Amino acid sequence: MAIPDTLEFDDIQGLVIRGYGALPAACYLLLKIRDLRRARPWLRELTGQISYASHRPDEQAVNLAVTYHGLTNLRIEQTILERFSDEFRSGMTTPHKRRILGDEGDNAPEQWLWGGPNTTQVDLLLMCFGQDTVTLNTLCHQLRDGMTDHGLAQIARLDTEPLPDFKEHFGFRDSIGQPYIAEFDLWDRPHPNPVPLGEFLLGYPNGYGRFTQRPLVEPGQDQHNLLAADPEGSDQHDLGLNGTYLVFRQLDQDVPGFWHAMKHQAEATDHERADPVRIAAKLVGRWPSGTALVQSPTRDDPSVIDKDDFRYHRSDQEGLKCPLGAHIRRTHPRDSLPPEPGSEKSVAFSNRHRLLRRGRVYGTPFDDSLDPARFLDDLDREEAPVARGLHFICLNGNIGRQFEFVQHTWANNPNFNGLYQDPDPLVGARQAYGLPQQQFTIQQRPARCKLQDLPAFVQTRGGGYFFLPSRRALTFLFSPPANGRRPRTRKGATP
Amino acid sequence: MPEGQREFMKRVIHGVKVALASLHPMPQNALTIRMPVVASREPTLRQVLADINDDPPDNPVMPFSVFSQLHFARFLLLDGPNDPETYGTTLIFMANVDGSATQFIDEMVQQVAHGLDQVLNACRGYPPRRKRTRASRRAYLRRHTIDSQAFYINTVGRSARQIRQEDELHQALQSFLSDLDAANIVTAQELRSIIIEYVSGNPELSWALTSPNRPSLIWRAVEDLRFATLMALGGLILFWGWPILLVWLLVLRGREFSDEEYTHRPALSRLNQLRATEDIAAHNPFAAVGYVKPGWLRRTNARALLAAAQATLRHVFNKGDLAGVPVLGLDGVDTIHFARWTLLDNDRRLLFTSNYDGSLESYMVDFIDKVAWGLNLIFSNGVGYPRTRWLVHEGARKEQRFKDYLGLHQIENQVWFTPYPHLTAVNIANNEAIREGLQGGMDEAQAQAWLRRL
């Protein structure tokens, strides 16, 4: 069960270990396979162009992920398809998934720009990164020309817009809290709570010290030995090894709506000294600079160096600094939940529900400064709503226990951590069990202050579950069926 | 023993149990009625159940909200055992009620007789139309009532009425606090007395200033005596029987190497069908049925462990923290409202049902992370359960195998009713603590801690 001393970094797609911070320009191409016979050779060639973790690109990078629909269109055998995880196979839009992910009403997949029932089914996701827009556009054009000649069609191109200082559109610094994975750390810094590699990469021990469900294939299905042996020791070959699952959600953000609400709440409550930014910070759990409320409870202190170096239980058990329902306290509760809050057990529990976030922002900012004070100067400056938001992308080995759990059990759940009607104020669904769920509680003395009637600030506009294969797996998926690999037999509809 | 005789013995034992329970009744009880279904009437039955499930509290057939003493209720259709492979589908009705199960049967016969007829018309032996009287219906339901071997109650003695009332109290206090101009209120004690004043000045809430109906002192004394007797009995068994128990344990340990472990996964279409009715409230109903490993050793083992579990659930884990034993470093689960284990078909099958907070994923995570040892003890007697070591280790800790095992055994509830769909067990306990805090004196720190609950 031991992890090999050195990972095969040239087998792992680069996005797993880095977010390509040095390549600020990025876009996502959603593709459909039109003609498999022509697409295969092109895709196989593409695997050579893809950026793997062994090399740190400084000009451009490409990564590739595939949906379950894509796998069926690649004519992967049914017996192999069935080995993929249930969540990946079901997709994001079953009636139950809509309910738990909050994709109902305005968020319903029927209205999505992509990934829903009314738009073309996505097969592949090409993620392109460049040091500047020119490089990116050249890369994308080159890819697009190649693919259209080779039986592939571009369904959509999702652009991104880098904002200064890693800010997201509401004006807060993002990309701070990330799981620490010792194997990815080239500097070997000591860290108190590393998350097991198997939580983010298939084929390695996970948070329970076991192997997460992953696609294994019979040796006969891989006659050219394109895949590595099963690290768990069976005679099967591991299609999952060094790959992982990628969750994509396109989330529109209503920036003027958000700050209007903050202003309104500040006027309605005398407790928080009538400051919209303060209230917004309570919702997020961090100040606009990214400093956590636990680190600096009364004012923003941008000088804090390690903004991820804190826990909740000892310093803020009651939520007086960072409210119990704040976005970062519920999407990564650290040591604040049972079993035994404050203990290593609690941290280990939280660490079995971590997400490696790799998303990017899209749309022009409400104000170039991204300074909430400037936003508030004139909230009505836009005549028509502007489409902007977050292409939320995260990687995880177990979509059910990680992404879906975080989104449902922690973010959407109005009863999270003893609360009653408080969904995640940023991303939580505003309706559950047929009742409106629109409160946010700010714990304070002598009694809490409750914000009422919080509207939704985020709307789901698209999404999907993807498999982010290893280099070997890509080669396997894009190879024509070997002798022993019969073309897919369709037994009724796929689930 | 011939089937008839065994059936008779069972009825006698059940009768004795009911009689004993009426001398020292539990405040809440589990009612399970299992009735054979006539094959040709199953489709109609399914339709009636679907109609009920459209709106469990207020449907025209069986509006569950008329029962003020009812917590959760469900109907499920259970296929017969694989062997003999004949049509053996049964309809199971389950309810968690305040007061005795027989009282609840009487209540059903009185309040929803017509609805009962519509449902039970599909059941073998139900009185024919002409012969349907209160007495004949009641007799039928009583005759088909079966015992559960273990029953977990989140908090013994907390009635459905109390839960609803305290929910109202909580909501009223929330509005009061939100409207209150708190600018000049500095201390917690000050604020607390303002709240108490509000409650006592409000005739609709003043009940909250009294304690909820708790089991009497005598009842609790008898309960303690019962526990002491069981402990003594357990001590004697250990003292005299330890060599046998040791051999028993070693034999089971041996079996652990050879017992079959399921390695297949449930069909995705089946899982999605199960998920389709889940997560419509703050809590969910769970139901799963499986075969007990064959042979008297395993069956006796299952019986013995369920009996031990029953004693522990009733006397130790009766305050909202299932299986939490801090001194042993065991973490409890505070998300389960009720759970029960029911042996069926001459101990060949075990039916497990519960009402738990959150999604199935979070429920399984609780099982795996916190109470795997307890689940292992009982469910390792089930065919195909993930392999355990020394009865408590591994098993449920094998995350994927365990989740697959549950998926292979979970069954659908055709009808499920909850009277308080927006509340978790933690909310319910908090509401009670809020009510209790309205009484008595508190220093500043205590008042502060109490206000945190609001």
Ligand code: HEM
């Ligand atoms: C448009 C939607 C969203 C916005 C504006 C947003 C905003 C933020 C901000 C400002 C932070 C603090 C920076 C940091 O800790 O890195 C943060 C952290 C985080 N968010 Fe979001 N977020 C969004 C959606 C989501 C979703 C959908 C999820 C997961 C289901 C999520 C999970 C997280 C996690 C895990 C953290 C890190 C918390 C920590 O480690 O302390 N976010 N988000």
